[in-house]
Amino acid sequence: MKQGLVLEKVMLLGRTFEEYRRFFALADSDLAGRSVLDVAAGVSSFRAEAAGRGFDVTAFDRIYGMTPEQIQAHCEPDLARVVEGMASLKTYRWEFYKTPEGMRAYRERAYRTFLEDYPGQRGTRYLAGSLPQLPFPDRHFDLTLASYLLFVYADQFDYAFHQASVREVMRVTREEARFYPLVTLEAQRCAYVDRLATDPALSHLTFEEVRTDFEFLANSNWFLRVRHR
Numbered sequence: 001m002k003q004g005l006v007l008e009k010v011m012l013l014g015r016t017f018e019e020y021r022r023f024f025a026l027a028d029s030d031l032a033g034r035s036v037l038d039v040a041a042g043v044s045s046f047r048a049e050a051a052g053r054g055f056d057v058t059a060f061d062r063i064y065g066m067t068p069e070q071i072q073a074h075c076e077p078d079l080a081r082v083v084e085g086m087a088s089l090k091t092y093r094w095e096f097y098k099t100p101e102g103m104r105a106y107r108e109r110a111y112r113t114f115l116e117d118y119p120g121q122r123g124t125r126y127l128a129g130s131l132p133q134l135p136f137p138d139r140h141f142d143l144t145l146a147s148y149l150l151f152v153y154a155d156q157f158d159y160a161f162h163q164a165s166v167r168e169v170m171r172v173t174r175e176e177a178r179f180y181p182l183v184t185l186e187a188q189r190c191a192y193v194d195r196l197a198t199d200p201a202l203s204h205l206t207f208e209e210v211r212t213d214f215e216f217l218a219n220s221n222w223f224l225r226v227r228h229r
Contacts, residue, residue, distance in 0.1 A: 012042055012078040014110030017049035022214035023147055023180040024223055031055040034142035039169060040149040043075055045110040047125060048117035064128035068119050075111045091187040093215050132164035136172040144169050144177040151182050151190035162192045163199060170205055176227045181220035204229055
């Protein structure tokens with residue numbers, strides 16, 4: 001019997017700039033003067049809010065082939081499904097959001113801010129596509145961020161997908177990539193984390209687990225920093 005949230009697909013949930021800061025232990029110095037890629041960004045408001053602060057962020061997701069109206073139609077149903085599913089689970093820590101409705105407020109703010117930004121930046125700052133392929137030149141971005149896709153959906157994406165995705169992310173990244181979280185929806189450390197770090201096909205990369213001060217999904221207070229050797 002599964003103890004965590006059971007999802008039949010990747011849900012369309014947005015996160016805010018504040019949440020990204022906590023996920024990835026981001027300081028302004030990590031973003032200022034650097035080109036940043038947000039992979040599997042979905043309806044997060046990170047790109048929009050970062051641009052408002054003068055930071056250079058490009059977002060990438062398969063949903064960016066859809067119109068704003070098509071995306072909006074998925075936002076509230078997906079959010080309602082998740083809020084309903086997680087309310088009684090023991091795999092979540094509520095210190096930050098306080099309540100499911102508190103978490104919902106963050107998610108609503110994220111997708112609404114995204115929907116304001118998306119129409120005018122679609123095709124330029126919001127690029128459509130799916131991992132493990134990225135439509136960017138080699139070493140195009142200084143920093144790449146990826147949250148709530150790899151590892152957390154390990155039951156939907158196998159190891160080959162994870163390996164190919166990390167390789168491709170690092171192909172387009174000059175300096176470093178950060179992946180969050182390192183646990184599955186069961187709040188268990190994903191076995192792929194250690195497997196990637198010891199994979200001979202990835203020996204040109206270094207892997208470092210970095211602790212953060214944020215934990216919503218239990219045991220999710222770490223991100224994975226990947227760099228070129």
